[in-house]
Amino acid sequence: MRNRNILALTLAAAATLAAVPAAFPAAAATAANSRTAAAHCPQLSKKLSWYGDNRAHLQRMIDERGRCSHPRLGHGEKRPVAAFDWDNTVVKNDITDATIAWALHHDKILRPRSWKSTSKWMTDAADRALTKACGTKVPVGRPLPTSTDTACADEIFEVREDGRTMSGAAAFAGTWDHRHTVPQYAWVPQLFAGHTVRELESYAAKARKQVLAAPVGATQTVGTHEIPGYARYYPQQRDLIRTLKKAGFDVYIVSAGSEPVTEVWAGGKDGVGIDREHTVAIRSVLDRKGRITTWNQGCGDVPVNKGEAIPYIDGKRCWINQEIYGVKGKQAWHKQDRAHRIALGGGDADTDVTFVGDATGAHLVLNRNKSEVMCRAYDDADGRWLVNPMFIEPLKQNPDLYPCSTSAYNEHDGDKGPVRRPDGSVVPDQRDSVY
Incomplete structure (x- = not known):
């Protein structure tokens, strides 16, 4: 995990913390100065299938923003940035679920002193349900027998x-900014409190091996929950990331998962070659012994916290602005000028809509029928939104109109409202057309 020395600070001492505009129908001359130059532009594989003309649009953006048109990138000229969500964007299925499932199957969740202490928003009902299901016989800090205790595994997974709870009671309550965090996402690294980063990485690596070996379509059972039992790297996204890097882009992963888990999947030749320095996810504060705590590093004007500012919706913008562009304080939550925004953003869900929308060159969305992001994508206000079906097991067409004009926008207080363009006009309801 990046900045291990910072993460290892005690809680008391923890720190509080392009480009020229170019639309897809740009003039042909912007791609390269000559046929000879164009021949040396890194190319996306033509053997991999993309929807419609998405490959051509992406290639044009790469040529315009990359070293094909800017040979001094990294040598006096600032590199353009591409940022991708991880789960269901670069890989099929959810690596957090895979890691939690593996941990529950192998008794790796440690009993907390109290379940309520694991999240500032946990309800009394959830605390009681988890305590009843998992018991109090296991000493605090020791592994719960979730491989055999179906009730305990069920309750933990349902909350996440x-x-x-399994009885249907709300597990989290209180006040939080619904565009900055969601308690059950923040709870995942908190659930691994007491483990070292290296231990969590080892669990993620073993889960990764298991789900990559399972056949496409496989399922697994956690308690009584049936969830996907396989995962795959999307070849198209691997190729896109490879091509972007060859073309001189800095490529980042920005995920709402636990950072050690994301790093295991993103790095190395058998991942997508994105190192720790280019991986941004939920960053846990470690105690003096290097163990994960229930506290997280903060973003913008939010200091060390209990989950209030994770990379989630507007939080992904904050983390990109802070970690990539060095924007500090409240300003990190706001949209920046073009020189301090990413060229390409890729995502699949409402959690990604803000940072993907901030991109100046292309907004790539894999269609998982998530209303807010699909409203933005289909409205295509700037002509740079690219919608692609999932590359593996794509969803069928959403039979309903996306309720863009009434209830697709996720408000800060948790309510739903209309999706609006930058000029304040309301996006009309959209039909699902790419599936």
Whole structure:
């Protein structure tokens, strides 16, 4: 994990913390100065299938923003940035779910002193349900027998997956900014409190091996929950990342998962070759012994916290602005000028809509029928939104119109409202057309 020395600070001492505009129908001359130059532009593989003319649009953006048109990138000229969400954007299925499932199957969750202490928003009902299901016989700090205790595994996974107990009671309550965090996402690294980063990385690596070996379509059972039992790197996204890097882009992963888990999947030749320095996810504060705590590093004007500012919706913008462009304080939550925004953003869900929308060159969205991001994508206000079906097991067409004009926008207080363009006009309801 990046900045291990910072993360290892005690809680008391923890720190509080392009480009020329170019639309897709740009003039042909912007791609390269000659056929000879164009021949040396890194090319996306033509053997890999993309929807419609998405490959051509992406290639044009790469040529315009990359070293094909800017040979001094990295040598006096600032590199353009591409940023991708991880789960269901670069890989099929959710690596956090895979890691939690593996941990539950192998008794790797440690009993907390109290379940309520694991999240500032946990309800009394969830605390009671988890305590009843998992018991109090296991000493605090020792592994719970979740491989055989179906009730305990069920309750933990239900809280993580749906923010509810098995009886249907709300697991989290209180006040939080719904565009900065969601408690059950923040709870994942908190669930691994007491483990070292290296231990969590080893669990993620073993889970990764298991789900990559499973056949496409495989499922697994956690308690009584049936979830996907396989994962795959999308070849198209691997190729896109490879091509972007060859063309001189700095490529980042920005995920709402736990950072050690994301780093295991993103790095190395068998991943997508994105190192720790270019991986941004939920960053846990470590104690003096290097163990994960229930505290996280902060973003913008939010200091060390209990989950209030994770890379989630507007939080992804904050983390990109802070970690990539060095924007500090409240300003990190705001949209920056073109010189301090990414060229390409890729995502699949409402959690990604803000940073993907901030991109100046292309907004790539994999269609998972998530309303807010699909409203933005289909409205295509700047002509740079690219919608692609998932490359593996794509969803069928959403039979309903996306409710863009009424309830697709995720408000800060948790309510739903209309999606608006920068000029304040309301996006009309959109039909699902790319599937």
